Amino acid sequence: MKPLLVRLLQDGPVITDGAWGTELQARGLAIGDFPDVWNLSHPDRVTEVARAYVEAGSQIILTNTFGANRIRMADHGAPEQVAEINRRGAQLSIQAAGNRASVFASIGPTGKLLMAHEVTLDEVRAAFVEQAQALAQGGAHGLVIETMSDLDEAKAALDAAQRTGLPVVVCMVFDAGREKDRTMTGATPEQVARELTGAGADVIGANCGLGIEGYVPVCRRLKAATDLPIWIKANAGLPTLVGGNVVYQTTPDQFASHVPALIEAGASFIGGCCGTNPSFIRAVRDVRGPLPSAERLIARSTRGEPGHPAT
């Protein structure tokens, strides 16, 4: 296991962050606008979101770079800005994190289907190489490939991300099939675990989906099929319309009430996806219990335990 992961995991489950898009919208991002572009146009607001998660207790925060790959950005007319958006995205989260959190930079899907021949595997891999390199240049401590529906695309992204030498998390969406426990292409948690472990991921997991409850059994099945740590970031259920506004009905406390089950099922990294915000992270943190104090961490690192980078 990579040293950073050893260090993060030695005190039990690690708290990650929640949704970014809706947080940016709350700060003025127009509906339908591409959030990632804000890394260049509104860096202060992006940093605010990152800081809100650090203050809520996130030990790992992500970056505002989910959609910043060349293929997806071509639809938004800014492919030439890809590298800069990613570099800045990583830098903004690093700034907000200070020495209080690690930054795992977000890599989302291209939005095109390999199996429909809308894009080639080479194009997909090249787009992810470009993004991963820029995120590494921006100083990211790790990379998170997330919201993947197709194992082939996920593995292309993993291949690209591994070239940076950073720890790589790969997580997929399980929301298809009769039991809603398959990926869009029909892969089971066991298949996903086997293939991503075999391909050399450092952490595997599940994100987005239909809600946190459904991810407890998915987490258990992933865990049973791999030796790698498991990463879970679930949605706050499905949204409903209230007075013309889209609202997620799951409250932070309801969300957090499933966290013990998730830990029991083997989750090592826990956070939220669509519909969650810093209040959800605070609630998860309260359930997770107190974190080790900074003094203890420092004392331990001076004893030279394995996995502590020389700082």
Place this chain on the structure above:
Amino acid sequence: MQEYKALHDAILSGDAATARAVTEKALAASADPLRLVNDLMVPAMDEVGRRFECNEYFVPELLISARAMKAALELIRPLLIARGDEPAGRVAIGTVKGDLHDIGKNLVAAMLEGGGFEVIDLGVNVSPEQFVKAVREGKANVVAMSALLTTTMPAMKTTIEALEQAGLREKVKVLIGGAPITQKYAEEIGADGYSDNAPAAVSLAKKQLALGA
């Protein structure tokens, strides 16, 4: 028709080349094009839908079967049109305004075509006005809307309102779908139907137009 059962099997296994070859052979031997559709192709797509329901087929299998169906239909449809047979219905489909996600929309469009519908694909980021125009000028009798984002879902309601204002709401059935959409949301905004998967969208469209599934 049983001599052309290979057409049924080619669609079921997603073999477009064979589907096309068998169709060519059948048409050259003067087989009735409508019977090819009704006796072989539609049952094949029904079986594809059934296998999807049973977790035997997933999105990749749906896509290749829909493509095989389309390959055969491309040969058959001109013959049907020439003799005045109408399609099962005309669907104006698109991802709503502000939303650029098209995986689900494309899949539903392919399945609808496979189900014998004529599909007017309006693409992504489709404004209410564009949907209205497709109904008025394209003579669509079904409007199918897709949204992946919770932030763009409300555009479905706006589109329904635009159809009402244009006096076209009664002329069309409105179907909606997408990751954040629910049956409850469909009811709240006054859509005629919701489906959480592509094969079910085809039976839903047929049911709404009272065509029988």
